[in-house]
Amino acid sequence: MAINQSTAPAVTGVRGPEREPVTLDVNGSTFPIELEPRVSLLDALREHLDLTGTKKGCDQGTCGACTVWVDGRRVLSCLTLAMSCEGHQVSTIEGIAQDGELHPMQQAFVDHDAFQCGYCTPGQIMSAIALLREGNATTDADIAEHMSGNICRCQAYPNIHAAIREVRDADDGG
Amino acid sequence: MSPVLGKPVNRVDGPDKVTGTGRYCGEIVLPGLAYGLIVGADVAKGRVVSIDESAARAAGGVYGILTHRNTPKVANAPHLIPSLAGQPAPGESFFPMQDDVVHYWGQPVALVVADSLESAAHAAALLDITYEESPAVATIEDGRKSAYEAETLFGGLMPARDERGDVTAALAAAEVTVDASYRYAANHHNPLETSVTTAQWDGDRLTLWDSTMGVRASQLTVASLLGIPLSDVRVITHFVGGGFGSKAMVWPHVTLAAMAARHVGRPVRLTLTRPQSFTSNGHREEQEQRITLGAGRDGRLTAIRHQKLSITSSFDDWAEPATGVSTQIYGCDNYLGSHSLIKGNTMTPTFTRAPGESLGSFSLETAMDRLAYELGMDPVELRIMNHPPVDNHGNPWSSDGMADCLRRGAELIGWADRDPTPGVRQEGDNLIGTGVAGAGYPVAFMMPVQHARARIFNDGSVVIQTSAQEFGIGVTTSMSQVGADGLGVDMDVLRFEAGDTDLPNTTSAVGSMGATMQSSAVHNAARTLRNELIAHAVADDKSPLHGLSPSSVRVADGRMTSTLDPSISESYADMLQRNRLLDLEALGSWTPPPFTTPHGLLTFGAQFAEVAVDKDLGLVRVRRMAGVFAPGRVLNPKLARSQLLGGMLWGLGQALLEGNQIDRQSGRWALNNLGEYLVPVHADIPDIQVEFVEVEDDVVGPLGVKGVGEVGQVGAAAAIANAVFHATGRRMSELPMTAEVVMNGGGAG
């Protein structure tokens, strides 16, 4: 789930370790901020842009709570340096509902009670929508396998599966 | 029939959770916020000899460093009492950084506060701490010789021994006996949100945003440790990312956050890292159990001896009580339950989902399965036959349902077609088996009086308040339903507000008691307000209801209507407006029955599982689970199902995946992250069914609600182990049942 290097701008010169101007493109908006190079994308979103919908469950790449998309692909934002996202499109849970309307996957999560505490939920939803796009939700076994990077400690898994199946089987496909 | 109670309505806070807008306690924005990071001891026993802060301070961005040299002394020594009791509830009778002594690996020895997460982490890594290390005892193996039988558990709140009849004589006389020993690895809660506290001082007044299962417990504990008035401590908790017991008690980091904020003169957010969550908020202790059953050839139990040995900290006689179910779910005149302890270099263990009874029931329910096979009886029938109408004191159950749960579960899993012979069903490389276990979880009335407030405005809209907190149990939703039902209004006009110690007090939602006590207080508040509104109307000569007896008035949709003539009615709003009342409010309270109420108090259920075991590799896959439960009145079946299903899958994790050991050399946990401490993931999940058996209960509160948080886990691992036996013919005596255990049958035999 690395960032697609082919579209990354060529890195020139040495940056940091002090704060540097960085421009992040998140959910279609441009945010010019200052960041140290050591800041992860997850911390940049949560601590610098106040986009706290993306959750930190481990900061170690093991739980999936921090799942966002970079250029449309699933990425663990805790293992991604914010600076490396310059010139890339970052999408987070805050950008999924449109005009106050829940995305069909969000609505399906609500309808199927596909969460309890809700802490894994943004990551699950970012993965679930991507899963359909990737074509990895054809069978139940596919869903189970390709969602397995997203831990839900409340164990809402059966309901998450039901939500994904519903969106997959709906006409518009989410 | 209530239009809202018992309905599967969606979570009212669902949109906040699926859009990421709900604010958890580590997401509160405060000007000047500083970031705290705990540094844990790198030895399991010894002394801090020196702390060189120079490199850490030079790294930049550091606002302050607390160590035992400058941390304020606590005003009152912490004394462990379960948070359900409604008193200060420190997780251990110990507060760190008061002196240089190290009692367990990971014990906080320093706290770095800096301008960013990165600065704090960097400075923490640069702290140069040296220790004088002494040999530690941190495992049962190393401490076995020093084991002693505990007199009481939970800070003296509970006897550790439970004895009736003459077990020794009854076992000697029994026609059939089963004797089984078990080894259980430690478990860690691992809620997806690690514990976090944000602390802000305003003069002498402290506000904490604390990820807790009980705002009131945090308030009581921090006020006591700091020696400040309760009125100066406000705890706010709107969303909590799971608890499972790790946030049931108040651990040192909460108070340390407040101390740090005072020290640096800024608000401080203190988050436990994932590795720290293995050493900072308790765990389910490593334990061994032995259970001996005596029975007649007819299957009647005549003796049960159930012994537990576990390791605790050096400060507390803590054991999760393992015998609360085995003493009463099956009738037996001769019983002995006991808990032995080893004091060692670990932190105090704590409540972990289905505390005590999940493993206690594993022992009991796998032993019952052995007994069934020993007798050649059906395991379901053996349980039904031994399940009594009264508890171990001869008191009738407040509500039962166990036999119906077993029968319905048997239908769901297809028990009738089962060939009991072990090891004879094969599909490809897999051996197939099914298993059953009974489930029960005690209802514990140890909480003080509970309060809630109901308030109606003169446009008919309603606010219901109590200090409960939402950590996944759906309290916002179910209490909106209870309030709407009690007041006779539509759920849409009602807002349930919680998660704040400034609101009327309810106790920590732990031990599966949350729904019972909160619903009772909210119901009583709503009913009190409804009665006041009706009293106003019938006394008001301008009201069409004037002169009616209050009992002849019913309310629905915010409209009071005569039961004698439905054409006579008026709305709450009209009545309030005409009387120029801007609002009306009522406080409701609920006093729990006494601890010694003359009723048997358990929530019952039954668990069934079907497994496929790879005969060459020993890998177990759970293919189906079916759980049937009788938790009294179900406020919202959608949410209750989710919680029970979550418990059952926790049981799956406990059965197959979850376990940790302390390394005997270093005294530290072998595993400290979610990559190695395995928890169930999407790919582990079987086909799973949850059903309810309806039972009425007029003892446990005005609505008859028993909790569902724990019972879903009880028996789940045992049903899986019994299924593994049915598949392979091998008895499992160790958890988790890793492939090695399955191939070797487990260590303790």
Ligand code: FES
């Ligand atoms: S926070 Fe990134 S994977 Fe857990």
Ligand code: FES
């Ligand atoms: S909803 Fe709590 S971790 Fe998934």
